[in-house]
Amino acid sequence: MQRQTRKAAILACVVIPTLLLTACGGQLSGATGGNKKKIGLAVSTLANPFFVSLRDGAQKAANSAGYDLLVADAEDDNAKQADQIGNFITQKVDVLIVNPTDSDAVTPSVQKANAANIPVIALDRSANGGSVTSFIASDNVSAGKMGAQQLIKAVPQGAKVAMLIGVPGASAARDRGQGFTEGLADKSVNTKGATLVAQQVANFQRDQALNVMQNILTANPDLNGVFCQNDDMALGAVQAIKAKGLTGKVFVVGVDGIPDARTAVKAGDIYADIAQQPSLMGRIGVETAQRIINKQSVPATRTVPVQVLTKENA
Numbered sequence: 001m002q003r004q005t006r007k008a009a010i011l012a013c014v015v016i017p018t019l020l021l022t023a024c025g026g027q028l029s030g031a032t033g034g035n036k037k038k039i040g041l042a043v044s045t046l047a048n049p050f051f052v053s054l055r056d057g058a059q060k061a062a063n064s065a066g067y068d069l070l071v072a073d074a075e076d077d078n079a080k081q082a083d084q085i086g087n088f089i090t091q092k093v094d095v096l097i098v099n100p101t102d103s104d105a106v107t108p109s110v111q112k113a114n115a116a117n118i119p120v121i122a123l124d125r126s127a128n129g130g131s132v133t134s135f136i137a138s139d140n141v142s143a144g145k146m147g148a149q150q151l152i153k154a155v156p157q158g159a160k161v162a163m164l165i166g167v168p169g170a171s172a173a174r175d176r177g178q179g180f181t182e183g184l185a186d187k188s189v190n191t192k193g194a195t196l197v198a199q200q201v202a203n204f205q206r207d208q209a210l211n212v213m214q215n216i217l218t219a220n221p222d223l224n225g226v227f228c229q230n231d232d233m234a235l236g237a238v239q240a241i242k243a244k245g246l247t248g249k250v251f252v253v254g255v256d257g258i259p260d261a262r263t264a265v266k267a268g269d270i271y272a273d274i275a276q277q278p279s280l281m282g283r284i285g286v287e288t289a290q291r292i293i294n295k296q297s298v299p300a301t302r303t304v305p306v307q308v309l310t311k312e313n314a
Contacts, residue, residue, distance in 0.1 A: 144179020
């Protein structure tokens with residue numbers, strides 16, 4: 001009896017801590033096992049449906065390849081993303097895929113991955129420093145130009161238009177803003193003399209866009225249209241426009257192609273949307289990582305096509 005009791009006690013000492021660890025969340029989502037290759041995916045925010053689709057595309061590709069995908073959500077916090085990438089480096093991931101919260105702020109993290117000989121892939125947004133093996137994104141300058149072209153179609157001659165800006169430090173925000181202003185100034189097409197009378201930051205957030213758009217409409221009661229650098233901001237702008245009773249008078253163009261925006265395009269609340277393919281982007285990110293792991297060459301840049309969605313084709 002004493003021997004059995006002693007064995008039971010020893011077994012409890014082994015099993016109970018393991019159970020406690022699991023109960024307290026000790027096992028992370030995507031935790032690795034065996035000799036599987038590990039890919040770290042650092043995402044700017046999973047509060048945005050666009051990046052949820054990006055993650056899902058990456059996860060599907062990782063499952064197919066038999067890799068462990070470790071996903072970290074920075075919640076748009078530069079410091080948090082730096083910590084998360086540091087954890088990936090400590091875990092010795094085979095490849096780091098990063099969607100930066102900020103293209104400048106992510107530079108030290110990329111450099112740390114470089115020092116640890118971990119290849120880095122950037123998705124949707126670039127890193128402004130360090131060595132990135134491959135950058136996979138939509139042509140955001142073209143997306144901005146296409147947004148300008150669509151908005152010009154909707155507004156009258158001599159229109160006054162506005163732009164809602166995403167996270168100022170993100171390359172996608174800069175590139176889309178550049179494309180939009182270039183589109184308005186393109187002398188090779190009829191821009192109807194449209195003038196950019198207001199541009200304000202809403203950080204790619206729907207609630208911020210609602211407040212910012214309300215302020216813009218108050219300051220510019222004769223506004224004809226607004227280009228929003230992503231769909232969440234476009235949906236926030238739509239709320240503000242509806243609240244002011246200006247539906248059909250102030251036209252909205254967004255970028256991304258998330259499901260809520262497609263529904264709004266079908267309903268006529270958003271005039272047009274420049275749709276990206278985030279799921280495909282995530283898939284290509286993992287496929288590129290697979291090529292790197294297999295010591296195959298990869299392109300320094302990879303452009304994922306965009307398309308215009310209107311009420312007719314949404």
